[in-house]
Amino acid sequence: xxxxxxxxxxxxxxxxxxxxxxxxxxxxxxEVPKGTTxxxxxxxxxxxxxxxxAILRLLPRNATVSPQSIFFGGVDLGTLSDKxxxxxxxxxxxxxxxxxxxxxxxxxxRIGAQLDDVLRINEPELSKHQRAERLEHLLKTVQLPxxxxxSYAFELSGGMMQRTMIAFGLLCSPPFLIFDEATTALDVIxxxxxxxxxxxxxxxxxxxxxxxxxxxxxxxxxxxxxAVLYAGQLMEVAPRQRFFxxxxxPYSKALIESVPRxxxxxxxLTAIPGSLPDLKHPPPGCRFAPRCTFAMPxxxxxxxxxxxxxxxxxxxxVLYKDNxxxxx
Amino acid sequence: xxxQPMLTVTDLRCLFPxxxxxxxxxxxxxxxxxxxxxVSFTLDRAEVLAVVGESGCGKSxxxxxxxxxxxxxxxxxxxxxxDVTRLSGDALKQFRRKAQIxxxxxxEAFDPRQTVQASLEQxxxxxxxxxxxxxxxxxxxxxxxxxxxxAADFLPRxxxxxxxxxxQRIATVRVTLLEPRFIVADExxxxxxxxxxxxxxxxxxxxxxxxxxxxxxxxxDIAVARYVASRIAVMxxxxxxxxxxxxxxxxxxxxxxxxxLLSNTLSVEGDRAGGDPIEIRGDPPTPLDIQPGCRFAGRCPFVFDRCRIETPLLKPVGGTQMVACHLYDGDVS
Numbered sequence: 001x002x003x004x005x006x007x008x009x010x011x012x013x014x015x016x017x018x019x020x021x022x023x024x025x026x027x028x029x030x031e032v033p034k035g036t037t038x039x040x041x042x043x044x045x046x047x048x049x050x051x052x053x054a055i056l057r058l059l060p061r062n063a064t065v066s067p068q069s070i071f072f073g074g075v076d077l078g079t080l081s082d083k084x085x086x087x088x089x090x091x092x093x094x095x096x097x098x099x100x101x102x103x104x105x106x107x108x109x110r111i112g113a114q115l116d117d118v119l120r121i122n123e124p125e126l127s128k129h130q131r132a133e134r135l136e137h138l139l140k141t142v143q144l145p146x147x148x149x150x151s152y153a154f155e156l157s158g159g160m161m162q163r164t165m166i167a168f169g170l171l172c173s174p175p176f177l178i179f180d181e182a183t184t185a186l187d188v189i190x191x192x193x194x195x196x197x198x199x200x201x202x203x204x205x206x207x208x209x210x211x212x213x214x215x216x217x218x219x220x221x222x223x224x225x226x227a228v229l230y231a232g233q234l235m236e237v238a239p240r241q242r243f244f245x246x247x248x249x250p251y252s253k254a255l256i257e258s259v260p261r262x263x264x265x266x267x268x269l270t271a272i273p274g275s276l277p278d279l280k281h282p283p284p285g286c287r288f289a290p291r292c293t294f295a296m297p298x299x300x301x302x303x304x305x306x307x308x309x310x311x312x313x314x315x316x317x318v319l320y321k322d323n324x325x326x327x328x
Numbered sequence: 329x330x331x332q333p334m335l336t337v338t339d340l341r342c343l344f345p346x347x348x349x350x351x352x353x354x355x356x357x358x359x360x361x362x363x364x365x366x367v368s369f370t371l372d373r374a375e376v377l378a379v380v381g382e383s384g385c386g387k388s389x390x391x392x393x394x395x396x397x398x399x400x401x402x403x404x405x406x407x408x409x410x411d412v413t414r415l416s417g418d419a420l421k422q423f424r425r426k427a428q429i430x431x432x433x434x435x436e437a438f439d440p441r442q443t444v445q446a447s448l449e450q451x452x453x454x455x456x457x458x459x460x461x462x463x464x465x466x467x468x469x470x471x472x473x474x475x476x477x478x479a480a481d482f483l484p485r486x487x488x489x490x491x492x493x494x495x496q497r498i499a500t501v502r503v504t505l506l507e508p509r510f511i512v513a514d515e516x517x518x519x520x521x522x523x524x525x526x527x528x529x530x531x532x533x534x535x536x537x538x539x540x541x542x543x544x545x546x547x548x549d550i551a552v553a554r555y556v557a558s559r560i561a562v563m564x565x566x567x568x569x570x571x572x573x574x575x576x577x578x579x580x581x582x583x584x585x586x587x588x589l590l591s592n593t594l595s596v597e598g599d600r601a602g603g604d605p606i607e608i609r610g611d612p613p614t615p616l617d618i619q620p621g622c623r624f625a626g627r628c629p630f631v632f633d634r635c636r637i638e639t640p641l642l643k644p645v646g647g648t649q650m651v652a653c654h655l656y657d658g659d660v661s
Contacts, residue, residue, distance in 0.1 A: 261593075
């Protein structure tokens with residue numbers, strides 16, 4: 001395996017609020033090797049988008065990120081100034097495809113003008129003509145008609161809008177992209193179209209990517225490695241096929257079980273009882289313990305370490321304590 | 329009780345007129361969006377019919393017409409022997425108690441400044457259910473029954489303090505307080521996390537079993553329909569293109585569109601089994617200015633000449649299924 005392009009090392013993110021600290025991300029360590037796609041899956045409130053925003057330094061002011069926790073191509077991103085990060089890294093080295101594209105785009109500017117703006121600021125050396133050429137080429141890449149450049153956001157269908165968001169991500173040809181719930185609001189057929197598109201682009205541009213979704217089906221369709229996040233803790237990391245055939249963590253199992261399928265037995269779906277814990281007062285130890293059917297006193301005594309089941313398959317659960325400890 | 333189904337919908341139509349251009353005026357044309365174009369079905373007590381289709385296919389418009397939130401431009405809705413489209417005044421109000429709707433986005437379905445208690449008291453007050461002093465008790469009992477315990481904790485809360493799953497449960501409670509006989513559930517789980525969906529879907533099934541509630545379940549996800557519905561109607565651009573029992577439609581899909589929907593549903597199997605999905609290109613066309621022929625023809629991988637000339641009609645194709653597709657002509661058994 002090649003060296004990781006992105007490495008998270010015991011990443012903590014806390015939000016300070018008037019009513020106390022919210023521990024949104026707690027001790028997440030994760031490697032994204034060059035050329036792979038890691039799928040980050042979890043419920044809303046699990047900290048997936050917070051991690052993405054922490055990497056790109058897009059967090060609100062009341063958030064604090066633990067030092068020496070985010071490394072990109074060997075560089076500790078925490079040591080960069082805001083100016084350096086925005087001039088040299090964001091858009092050029094790493095970009096994000098946002099969810100809710102309608103609110104991510106300006107309603108009063110044409111798509112072409114918005115794309116051109118980003119390009120002009122990030123690559124001021126390009127002439128007007130070169131920028132126009134780049135945009136034209138970009139639209140072809142994401143299979144959009146040229147008229148999109150002259151359109152306003154509200155004139156586009158959901159699928160076209162999502163392709164536009166992907167075009168934004170690819171604008172300055174970054175080697176690394178984060179897709180944050182890029183297909184969540186789409187219909188089944190449009191979703192399949194966009195996911196095929198994402199896979200094609202990953203291969204064509206040799207992209208390294210993190211795909212964020214609450215839907216394990218989306219992760220299955222796009223990722224090589226699955227990372228399960230629950231209430232800010234990383235619960236399981238496994239190669240895709242291994243994850244879907246032999247999930248280890250009780251939460252991962254429940255997550256896969258709760259997905260409606262079109263084949264196999266029907267009958268009632270298994271729900272995960274309860275809801276996410278209050279992250280102002282997170283439960284001690286394993287944060288899933290209060291909802292877990294296998295919970296025992298040990299679970300709440302201390303945060304379980306990540307146990308290694310086999311190469312690349314890590315799980316944070318005391319059920320697997322006979323296996324070697326890989327990381328805290 | 330007669331053998332008549334509780335709800336019979338016949339040739340329901342909804343046209344939204346669009347602005348006429350000078351050209352339209354000179355040629356005497358009245359352009360319109362054919363949102364729903366001749367939909368017929370029946371629904372019985374304790375039955376769940378799923379209407380499945382992409383956004384813009386007219387499934388929400390159909391649901392809204394059934395509870396008279398949109399006035400149909402044609403067709404009839406027969407509920408317990410009464411034509412719903414003709415109701416007005418007090419009769420309409422009484423109908424509204426019997427037929428309710430649950431919206432897709434629970435965050436937008438509540439007044440952000442009203443507590444849960446205030447939101448739930450309103451329907452009771454409007455329909456004069458219970459004495460004012462009894463109402464809190466009724467609400468608490470209903471919340472507890474829906475698994476929102478302890479109910480007293482939820483009463484003073486505001487919508488933003490609750491999760492999507494909790495809010496959608498409360499929306500269901502608000503509707504069921506009126507003891508309706510029929511509800512339209514318009515994408516009730518599509519805004520929710522996968523892990524919470526199962527819970528809400530099971531809740532609908534409980535309601536069906538306990539109170540004989542009939543549900544028109546609108547969804548874009550045929551996999552979700554499989555778990556709640558006994559029958560499925562697949563809708564495309566204002567028309568049903570395939571109907572039948574859930575089992576038949578899912579196990580032996582006939583219409584190319586149904587097959588595409590099924591094969592594009594994401595799998596959670598490790599081996600990505602099931603072969604390559606049927607690839608559908610392009611966006612769904614708008615239901616404006618409908619051309620003759622099959623509406624799916626422009627995106628259909630099996631299209632042939634006749635599809636562009638003649639509009640296929642729903643015809644039985646054996647078993648419980650009806651399909652509107654020229655591929656199955658002469659296949660009547």
